[in-house]
Amino acid sequence: MHQSESRDGPITDEAFAQDVRAWLDENLTGRFASLRGTGGPGSEHEYFDERLEWDRHLAAAGWTCLGWPEQYGGRGVSIAQHVAFHEEYARAAAPARVSHVGEELLGPTLIAFGTEEQKQRFLPGIRNVTELWAQGYSEPGAGSDLADVATTARLENGTWVVNGQKIWTSLAHVADWAFVVARTEPGSRRHHGLSFLLVPLDQPGVTVRPIQQLTGTSEFNEVFFDDAVTDADLVVGEPGDGWKVAMALLTFERGVSTLGQQIGFARELAGVVEQARRSGTDRDPEIRDRIARAHVGLRVIRAHALRTLGGAPSPGDASVAKLLWAGWHRDLGRLAVDVRGPAGLVAPDHDHTGAPSEPTDPEHLELGEAQRLFLFTRADTIYGGSDEIQRNIISERVLGLPREARA
Structure with a gap:
């Protein structure tokens, strides 16, 4: 049994998880009760202002930036307790966080570099969730291959x-x-000559x-930058060391919060299984096999995450x-539609709660939960x-094989 120092002294991992659970039960009520299950992938538009208020409520109660050192406003919790928070948060179906990019990605990177x-x-x-952040990595000609970025920055006065x-910049419109x-x-090429800059978005x-x-x-x-400016001292690490900083941030991105993500996956899978039972498609041998494979796959994902954390x-x-x-998630999206049979191809009149769907822009599609999952996971x-x-x-x-030939 592990224990760490909390604001009130030593606390075991089990007691910490109970504290998280009790706080969420007490606070996901009243004006926040309707936020349960909102704002996930493909639904980031849902109740944004209310979820921002919820994030600030979390901050006021000391539930943000748990893994940060105390000197920077965190609580310095152990990895086990950080994982426990994300898992309890997901089990409670608490709303998706609007401050994830700042808290889980940039914050640890600034602390390190x-x-x-x-x-x-x-x-x-x-x-305190008073400033929101976006990640400016991908470009039209440099998506997954970050080393080919063409965005430039020069020091001037x-x-x-x-x-x-930059493109595919999550939540830049609210950051x-x-x-x-x-x-x-x-004249630099590939991962050489890159820098990691902090740039304000509210500028001409x-x-x-x-x-x-x-x-x-x-x-x-x-996001288009046309002679956008930022102060000379807002480069993280040394100029030219941007590749090292950027890669370190990606390690933080795939850290303990992924355990909470997997609880959300498990909840989605449970919903798919329940729908298969209601529709009778659970009697189809192919559907049963795909459900079994989904259960096994989720266990593999969790085992890998636990194996790689901490060391x-x-x-x-x-x-x-x-x-x-x-x-795994892409395949689950397809399964979510398939277990509904022909009904999976028809947009429903109501969401999964039975209430009318939240009004959206007229150009937005009115999709069911399974259909949104299917489309977004593509x-x-x-x-x-x-x-x-x-x-x-x-x-x-890892395997030391020859590098892929590049044009």
Whole structure:
């Protein structure tokens, strides 16, 4: 049994999980009760302002940035307790967080690589959810292959001047800042000459254009930088070290929060099984086999996550994790529609609660939960590093195979 220091002294992992569970039971009530289960992938538009208020409620109660050191506003909890929080949060069907990019990605990266001035400037706003962040990595010509970024930044009169385009930028339309990988050394190629910049989005040189998806929602965006500026000291790490910083951030991205993601996956799978029983498709041998494979696959995903947490990261761990969950979730989306039979092809009049669906923009599709899951998961094997890129990383960095020929 592990224990760590909390605000009230030592607390066991079991007691910590009970505290999380009790707090969520007490606080996901009243004005927050209707937020349960909202805002997941493909549904980021749901109740955004209310979920932002919920995130700030979490912050006021000390439930944000749990794994950060106490000196930066965190609670310094153990990995086991951090995992317990995410799992209890998912079991409670608490709303998807709007501050994930800042808290789980940029915050740990600043703590590891940022200057003390950068930490003091940005970490409080992340912890208190008063500043929201977006991730400026992918570009039209450099999606999963980040080393090919063409966005440039040059130092001029004490500022970085940024030009270029980022794409598939999650929640940029509601973010205050973006961390941007840009090429700062003219003539450099691949992972050399890149820098990791912190860029304000509310300025004349930045244009954010939402991208409408198959689901009818628009949480992804194109972001154009036309002589956008940021201060010279808002580079994380040394200029030219952006590749190292960017790769470290991706390790944080696939950290303990993925255990909570898997609880959400399990809840989705349980819903699929229940629908198969109601529709009678659970008697179909093929459907039964696919359900069994989904149960096994979810256990494999969890086993890999637990095996790789806590120790020194090894090459390929994050790529294996991405391959496992992305393919599994895509297949679950197809299964969610198939267990409904022909009814899976027809848009329902009501959502899964039986209440009328939340009003959306007239251009948005009125989809059922299973249909939204099916459509959105088509992209799971592409965003965040495509399957092809993940397999290249494993083959080259783990197995030592020859590098793929590049044009």
